Amino acid sequence: MAAHLKKRVYEEFSKVSQQVTLEEVPAKKLRLTKPSKSAALHIDLCKATSPTDALQYLLHFARKPVEAESVEGVVRILLEHYYKVFWVNCVWKLDFSKNFACVLESHQVLAQLLDTLLIIGTQLPDKIAVIQRLIDVACKHLSSTYFRVRNKCLQLLGCLGTVDKPLSKETDAGAGAQTSPVRDVQSVISDYFQDQDPRVRTAAIKAMLQLHERGMKIQQTIYNQACKLLSDDYEQVRSAAVQMVWVLSQLYPESIVPIPSSNEEIRLVDDSFGKICHMVSDGSWVVRVQAAKLLGSMYQVSPHFLEQTLDKKLMSDLRRKRTAHERAKELYASGEFSSGRRWADDAPKEKVDTSGVNLIDSGACGAFVHGLEDEMYEVRIAAVEALCSLAQSSPSFAEKCLDFLVDMFNDEIEEVRLQSIHVLRQISTHITLREDQLDTVLAVLEDSSRDIREALHELLCYTNVSTKECIQLALVELLKNLTKYPTDRNSVWKCLKFLGARHPTLVLPIVPELLSTHPYFDTPEPDMDDPFNYLPYLLWCSSQLPGRKQTASSGLEASGVGSGSLESAQNFLQDSLIRVSALQNLETPGAQDLLEFTIRDLQRLGELQTELAGSADFCATYLHCQLLLTKALQEKIWTMAVPLCLKQNAKVSTAARQILDETYKLEFLYSGLETQQIATIHNVRLQAKALQLILTARSKRGVDCVLGVCEKFLQDVESFQRLFMTELPHFQDSFVEKLLELMPRLTACKPLDLVKILQTTLRQSRFIHLKLPEQIHRASATIIEPTGESDNPLKFTSGLVVALDIDATLEHVQDPQTTVKVQVLYPDGQSHIIHPKPGDFRTPGPGRVRLITQVYLSHSAWTEACQIEVRLLLAYSSSSSKPSASKPAWNESMDGLPTSESCIEGTIHLSKPVKVFIMPKPAHR
């Protein structure tokens, strides 16, 4: 059928095109159908065509009897092409399309037509007259008997219905006229909330939501209508209505709505909260997921309504009583239902009192309890997430929902368990675990899933506990965990470290117990290899650590840092930068020494102040680049003839190479950079490239080879200009600025002249001072597994593969799934790059990524065991204009490259290499 239809459409179409040639109608259409015609002729045709002719022709075509199905396609194509060709005359074309619609009375066609109009309308957001017209058309057809026409009309109204912004310019009267349809559009759409067709009802709500999304203020009057739709028979209507109610609750949280069947009133946000809670026990799970998700973002709701979501029974304070006396009695005998926990406590305690008015629908109570024990895990996850976001904004609620979250640790689906552990970690700042709660939490340490255990360790890192018994309990459980799953060692250590650091006062009283010291007697020195001795020690140490840090950093005082506090370190950093920036010319004597000292200071600072490590490293590297550059420019080669200084030449070229590498590191290894810093880095890189260019020109004979390099360089300069146009004002007197000034000359002159110009510019240009952004983090990675300590070689048969487990933590790496690679370097210089699967990356905490993957090793037979190196690389694409240039070098494994020293093009070393002993054995025949 579809094929047939298509054929019909094309038949019609070719018919059209033949006539079109006679009547001189637009070129584009012709090209589509008759590609053989020459382009030149078409352009002529296009010029010659007047829109009127085309319209006449099309109207003529429209009046011809055509079957509805084929026309639909034709109309669509025609209109869209028409739009492209004569979009200026769009208003006019609307007249035409209106006629068109009258001529053809098929609903299908009409719906399709409206669809096309919608596309036209959305592409012409500034043509008010057109849009006004479109809206009129839509309103006219709203009363169609065919649901799709109504749907499309509503959609059109939603997408184009005018936003009540004051209109600019000439249309003062127009603005007045504009406001009346605004009111109309809303009421028109809301009329269709009661349509007989559920699809139209859905479309109406969606249109309203669309209006909201476009920034139009929706009136509160539709709240009641939207609430009625919550009990619609159709799930898509309910689903949309839930959204609508939520939107309204966000728009008018504080307005007051009456409770039906009484004269009580409550805030709208509370009322809608109750209603959405109610939807958590809806019949359709799609609606349930939606409702649960939306609950998470209703922060303005009153606390007692919020707490009601955790209790299935309607508490007495959420109903109003007529007399104070009755209210008191009600409070006294709270809960008319039994909990079912004890046997025979379910005899009815109280008569139903009809005089009470429920402030909240009793079906809405315990929404989260329902959500958390829902059948579908999608709903449960949504509920857990909603709990999390609500708890983050309300500490008291966090306290209350703790038990429920802890219960979720027992869920049957691991994903849900994991999610609830993560959530608990996120809200852990608000809560302090009691001993019994901690007990339940710690029970999960025995879980056989590694992810769960590690998530729990992570959670323990951030948890506050109340008593010293809790610390001891945690220690015992962690020890148990360690004996059961020795692979957790690192995670457990880290966990204890944080636990100790977090609760120094709680750890202190149990130190003697922990370290099994005795007040009088010297006990034998414990064996630190035994985790049962080591772990308590670790706990104690970490609890003392903050203090120790303080003493250590005071060593810096000599170099100008006052105390070790973060603030003064920051000051120190700033001071250093200012001091360096005072250097106008690096060639002045002493300047280089100062630079060197500053670099050393900064590096030291980075070691001491972990918070500032990123910034300090960044600065140090940048200054190092500058230093190298200055040194390179001071070499004698510039004054001597080329053949005389081959040695210096080599030195400078390595310097240039090094600067280039450093700039890539600066750009891609640090996160949190702003455009300005990136531009500065690029500036340095250009300088390095210029240096390389000059060296090439000097060392090589012949212009040809230089020509290519020159062109490339000029392209780089251009791309710099393109990328950092806005930043240029910051680059006064810089290399780049000067280059750009000279640009017209550069492009015109010969390569050798260019080299000369570059040389002078390079030497004249001032060095750009770095302005630090708020926060810089250096990406780093540590390979935890393999440790590189094993003496036992990993034996396997040559030609086959062996899997090596890699476990690494990455910090502050952006988009690790695509950028982080594993490099394996064999002793013969072979190197392999392995892409870990996206699923191998886990995110245990913000800014941290855990990579647990397997790499496959293989090699031909060796005579004896040898070490291979494994390390992590960060891949980047050097040409920032077009990401991942034609063929990234790290795409394939390479053979025989001298890669041990220099990086592979396009990658940065991210971690220290780890040595693994392997032994491929010859296969037995």
Add this chain to the structure above:
Amino acid sequence: MPDIKVTPLGAGQDVGRSCILVSIGGKNIMLDCGMHMGYNDDRRFPDFSYVTQNSRLTEFLDCVIISHFHLDHCGALPYMSEMVGYDGPIYMTHPTKAICPILLEDFRKITVDKKGETNFFTSQMIKDCMKKVVPLNLHQTVQVDEELEIKAYYAGHVLGAAMFQIKVGSESVVYTGDYNMTPDRHLGAAWIDKCRPDLLISESTYATTIRDSKRCRERDFLKKVHETVERGGKVLIPVFALGRAQELCILLETFWERMNLKAPIYFSTGLTEKANHYYKLFITWTNQKIRKTFVQRNMFEFKHIKAFDRSYADNPGPMVVFATPGMLHAGQSLQIFKKWAGNEKNMLIMPGYCVQGTVGHKILNGQKKLEMEGRATLDVKLQVEYMSFSAHADAKGIMQLIRMAEPRNMLLVHGEAKKMEFLKDKIEQEFSISCYMPANGETTTIVTNPSVPVDISLNLLKREMALGGPLPDAKRPRTMHGTLIMKDNSLRLVSPEQALKELGLSEHQLRFTCRVQLHDPHSDTDTLGRIYTHLKSVLKSYSIQHVPDGTVIVESIVIKVTSSAEEPNLKVILLSWSYQDEELGSFLSTLLKNGLPS
């Protein structure tokens, strides 16, 4: 008025021996056919003589529906079909059909072989009875006969439990059987669409309870079992062989696996293995998790749970034993209980409801000394824990179901009278629908207002459409003109012309004539002219003609004027209108009676 009659033979204000008779649209249906656990005499089966007066049931019943395989819902089935006599269809879901005979056979064995009762149904009877069963699937509409159709919905509770919608014409009843609104470890939650039945018959076991979160219960349960096992004590969990047992097994199994515990878990009775087999087969009836993971591993293939042997009960060391029956009234669970009751290290966990009169009920009520057969007494020293794991909907669940189905009336069965009363008030208050709770043998009549479907001719409909606005408002009733033809059990609404044509009748006109006397000094023709102008000014949107032969015609109304012979000033106006224009005619007559404006 048409009505629906409901008579519980069992389970009316009571738990056990569910058996409800429903008459709807001239059809008689029996819902469930259970036995009572608390009785060992005739009272254990429903009193079928209420229906039959000692003849066969087949004439009285159109069909029997069994909601699930628990004995209090299907225990009397062979008795009814084979001993009382019923040959009609019996409907149940596939899992119920598979598991039900196992339980019936077990029940028969206990009663006949152990207790030595006679006059009980035999194995052959069970087989014969099962031959009459028609299995059906979820959401499958089965046409019992031309008018009666039934449809099953998922009910949770136990494997294969279903709620049934029974529909005759536009009248419908939904019977829930036992159901559960909170999903558990192996089953999903009950679900029904917004079918708006005339009557919803719901169980109300937990009418006054709103249970805590299921997860709390699970945690408590696991914690208690874990503690007892660590202490070296034994845990006895009396269960019904099927249903809760499987849930608790999965719970313990996963816990044992996660925590790497070693203490043995036993499951008594051989019938469980057979039943477990069915649980493995009917994966589609279980919950999301089991359905999704069974490709890797079927959750019902237990690793830690082994079959129980009688000799194990005396083994030293900790163990967990699931034993049947669940109310400790007989069988293995009672035997093990007697052995372990004396040690305070041990624990008894009652995961479900206990009917009055059973040992379980007594212990739960705190009795410390039990009288056994032969005047022996038993000291109960072990810890007794009650943990409501039974998968019945709590009050909130019942309310939720009502909200889902939106019935017009509500009827409560399968619960205690006092609690029902409470829930009844709640329902009436919250939903403002009437709620009934008949006792056994008491008939409740619910008046229905069924809509009568009528075929309307398309022409007539189109004509009406053309008359009215562009879009018919679905929510508002509208009056229209037509002829209703009732012929051969079918109702049709056609236009009058078509009806005349079809029935071969000629059209008769009914005209009303009336005279109005009017004092008017003018001549006849003048009066007529004045009437004409008057009407013209009053009835602006009607066509009014002044015909030269001395009449004024308004639509179909003819107006003539004659002057009376005696008094020339007294004019007699003759009005004649057809039946169709009755309204306009009477309006005109009153208008003219008031006289003409001077």
